[in-house]
Amino acid sequence: MDWLNGFDSRVDVDVPLSEHTWFGLGGTAARMVSPRDEPQLAALVQQAQARGVPVRVLGSGANVLVSDAGVDGVVVRLNEPAFTTVSFDGEVATAGGGADLMKLCSACVDRGLSGLECMAGIPGTVGGAIRMNAGGRFGEISGCLEDARVMQPTGAVDVLARDRIGFGYRRSNLGRAIVLSARFRLRRCRADDVRARFREYWRFKKASQPMAECSAGCIFKNPPGDSAGRLIDQAGLKGRTRGLARVSERHANFIVADDGATATDVLELVDEIRSAVQEKFGILLDLEIEVWQPAAARSYAV
Ligand SMILES: Cc1cc2nc3c(=O)[nH]c(=O)nc-3n(C[C@H](O)[C@H](O)[C@H](O)COP(=O)(O)OP(=O)(O)OC[C@H]3O[C@@H](n4cnc5c(N)ncnc54)[C@H](O)[C@@H]3O)c2cc1C
Numbered sequence: 001m002d003w004l005n006g007f008d009s010r011v012d013v014d015v016p017l018s019e020h021t022w023f024g025l026g027g028t029a030a031r032m033v034s035p036r037d038e039p040q041l042a043a044l045v046q047q048a049q050a051r052g053v054p055v056r057v058l059g060s061g062a063n064v065l066v067s068d069a070g071v072d073g074v075v076v077r078l079n080e081p082a083f084t085t086v087s088f089d090g091e092v093a094t095a096g097g098g099a100d101l102m103k104l105c106s107a108c109v110d111r112g113l114s115g116l117e118c119m120a121g122i123p124g125t126v127g128g129a130i131r132m133n134a135g136g137r138f139g140e141i142s143g144c145l146e147d148a149r150v151m152q153p154t155g156a157v158d159v160l161a162r163d164r165i166g167f168g169y170r171r172s173n174l175g176r177a178i179v180l181s182a183r184f185r186l187r188r189c190r191a192d193d194v195r196a197r198f199r200e201y202w203r204f205k206k207a208s209q210p211m212a213e214c215s216a217g218c219i220f221k222n223p224p225g226d227s228a229g230r231l232i233d234q235a236g237l238k239g240r241t242r243g244l245a246r247v248s249e250r251h252a253n254f255i256v257a258d259d260g261a262t263a264t265d266v267l268e269l270v271d272e273i274r275s276a277v278q279e280k281f282g283i284l285l286d287l288e289i290e291v292w293q294p295a296a297a298r299s300y301a302v
Contacts, residue, residue, distance in 0.1 A: 001031055001074070001208055003047055009080075010034040011261060017070065017292075020077075021061030026263045026292075027070025032058075037082040038180060045178070048074055048085075049153045054295055057178050059098070063216050067293035068263045072254035076178070078127060083180065088113075092188050093148065097179035101134075103192030108184075109198050115184060116143035117198040121205035127179035138201050142167040146185045150177040152269035170288055181266030208275045210248045213256040219270060220253055220285040228277075229253035230287055235276045242269040246285045267291070 004011045015032040018293030033042035048055045054073030063131045078084070080096030086095045086104050091113060101124045105116045118139030122129065130148055147161045153176045163231045166173030184186065205211065220228040232238070232252035240247045248254040255266055259290050270287070279283050 003051065003220075004031060004033065004074075007033065007035075007040065007044065009036045009044075009084055010041045014237055015075070017058075017061070017066040017075070020058060020216060020248055021064055021216070022068055023061075023065055023216050023257050023263075023266070025068075025257050025261055026066025027068050029058075029075035030072050032075045032077060032097040034077045034079050035082075037079050038151070038157070040296065041076070041078075041178070042157075043150060044074070044076065044258070045235035046155040052249065054175075055153070056171050056292060057127065059125035060100070060123055062130055063128065063134075063289055065216055065263055065266055065289050065291050067267075067291065069294050071292045078125070078178075078180075079243040086123065091188055093184045094181060094184060095126045095184070096181050097130075099126045099130050101180060105198065108186060109194050110191065112194055113195045114189040114197075115186040116141070117194055118143070118201060120201035121196045121209075126182055130165070130179050130182055131171055131172055131174050132170055134170070136205075140167070142172075144184045146183040146187055148182040149180045151180055151212075152177050157275065205300070206249060210250045210254050210256055213247070213248070213254075215254045215256045215259075216289045218251075218253045218288050219273075221256050221288045223283050223285065226255075226283070231277045231283060233235055235273075235280045237273055237276060240269065240272070240294065242266075242272065245269045247273065 001125055007300050012032045014028045016028050017026050026174040033044060035044055045055055055076055057076045082099035088100050101119055105119050108116050122134050133140050133142050135141055145162045148160050149159050153158050192205040222228050229252045237247050237250050237251050244261035245265035246256050256268055274285055
C-alpha cells in the first residue's frame with residue numbers, strides 16, 4: 001500500500017489490534033491511519049475506494065472481536081483533535097465521532113444537561129455508539145441525537161437527521177459512512193439530579209456485568225421478547241470455557257477472555273453457545289459484536 005506514503009497523517013504498519021480493543025486479543029491491522037483532519041480522511045477513503053482497499057473505522061474497540069489472522073486493508077482511527085472535541089451551545093452538545101463517550105456524558109452531567117446519562121458505563125466513542133445505537137435498559141444514544149455529520153466512502157459529507165439513520169435495537173443504517181461529529185439535544189435539569197441518575201445506572205451496570213474483565217460487552221442480541229443471557233444461563237453454560245475464553249459467571253451473555261486467550265477460543269465458544277441454545281430452545285442467537293477478519297478469509301458468518 002505504497003499510496004499511503006504520501007499522506008500527511010500518521011500511518012502505522014502491522015499494528016497489534018489487541019492493544020486497541022477491549023477483548024485484548026486477535027491479530028494485526030495491515031495499516032492503521034489516524035487522519036489529521038477531514039480533508040485527509042476524505043483523500044484516504046477516496047483513494048481506498050478507487051483501489052478497492054477495505055476501510056474499517058475503529059472506535060475504542062469495545063464491540064469488535066478481531067480474528068487471529070488480523071485484518072487487511074486500512075483501519076482508520078479518529079483520535080486526532082479534529083475528531084475528538086466536545087462543545088456546548090445552550091442545551092445542544094456537539095461531539096466529534098472519535099470523542100470518548102464517557103467524557104461526553106461526564107461533561108453533560110457537570111453542566112446539568114440530561115439525556116446521555118443512560119449511557120453510564122458503556123465504553124466507546126461517539127461514532128461507535130451511534131453506529132451501534134448503543135444503550136440498555138435506561139435508554140439508547142439515538143434518544144437525544146439531533147443529527148450526525150457523516151462522510152461517505154466517496155468523501156462526500158452529509159448531515160443526517162436522526163430519522164434518516166434507521167435506528168433500531170443495536171443497529172443503524174450507516175453502512176460504510178463514517179460519523180465525523182454528532183449533535184445531541186439535551187434537557188436542562190439540576191446537576192445533582194442528573195449526577196444521581198448517572199451514578200445509579202453506573203452502579204447497576206457494575207453490579208450486573210463483568211466490567212473489569214476483557215470482553216466486548218454482550219455477545220448476542222436479545223431475541224424478541226427474551227434475554228440472550230437468560231437463555232445461555234438456562235442452557236447451563238455459565239462458566240463454560242473454550243481454551244482461555246469463558247462464559248462469565250456474572251452475566252451469561254458476556255464472554256470474557258483470560259490472559260492468553262485467542263480469538264479462535266472466543267469464536268468456538270460462540271459456536272458452542274449458539275448450538276446449545278438452538279438445541280434447547282429452538283432459538284438461533286444473532287451476534288451483537290462484530291467479528292473482523294481478512295476479506296479473503298471470511299470463514300465466519302458476520
Ligand atoms: C464492558 C463492556 C460493556 C458494554 N456494555 C454495553 C451496553 O450496556 N450497551 C451497549 O449498547 N453496548 C455495550 N458494550 C459494547 C460497546 O461499548 C458499544 O457497542 C460501543 O458503542 C462501541 O463503541 P466503540 O467506539 O468502541 O466502537 P468499536 O467497537 O470500535 O466499533 C463498533 C462498530 O462501530 C463502527 N465505528 C466506530 N467508530 C465509527 C465512526 N466514527 N463512524 C462510523 N462507524 C464507526 C466500527 O467500524 C464498528 O462497526 C459494552 C462493551 C464492553 C467492553
